[in-house]
Amino acid sequence: MSETQTITGTTTGPAPARKLPGDLAIWFFILAEMLAFAVFFASYAFARAHDPALFNLYQQTLDRNAGALNTVLLITGSWFVVLAVQAAHRDDIPAVARNILLGFLCGGGFLVVKVFEYAAKFGAGISMSTNTFYMFYISLTFFHFMHVILGMVILAVLWFQARQGAYTSQNANGLESGAAYWHMVDLLWIILFPLVYVMR
């Protein structure tokens, strides 16, 4: 982090360049994903405005404890991945791999909790076509679920490479890009949880 030798090509002279972590491309991808979720969140909120009584009624059947536990898992997973990036910047290679693995395990915990939650709902005969609330609940959380899986695939790749010492203070770009995606998964859930599970 000491050198101002960034590859952004800025010609601002001696002033330290404000640097975007990771690759520029991943940030455009993140932005596109976030816009898609913004549309979903707004659709949910406005659909609810048409029939708040139905949404309030069926929201009570959701497992709020599972939702809160999953928030804690994602926040903690995100925190471990930040620690991995920080470890790379101080060239602590074992800590990079260890923290990525811990972040990955938090993601796995999220999936396990979610699968139990889905099993309880599907076991009770609930499906997308049960009503508008469940249609939104299942589609929104499942779309997010797929993003957790993709995030974990990215973390798995980062972990294999980190174990070979790929990420150091001289080369943290790939790690920072994957980390940014993982934080996005967390950021989306931070809106999704209160919106679908709690707000009434």
Add this chain to the structure above:
Amino acid sequence: MNHLLNNPAHRAWLVLLVATAMTWYLGEVGAAGTWAIVTMLLIAFIKGRLVILDFMELREAPLMWRLLLEGWLILVSSLILLAYWISLK
């Protein structure tokens, strides 16, 4: 302890945990209506901002990117608030 909290990531993680507990508690007591909605959105906004600034490390990023992500947070919160305001009418 103090030097641990010098790391913005540790601070953010602690605040995020406390904020999550607050939202969970509001759910447990069945908080509803205008003040509950505004409080929960405010908590979500603060949490989102911490993730953007301290986890994604956009505090020192080019201003455009910081504004794009913080702007997303403002946009989403505003749309949700608008929809809930309509539902309370």
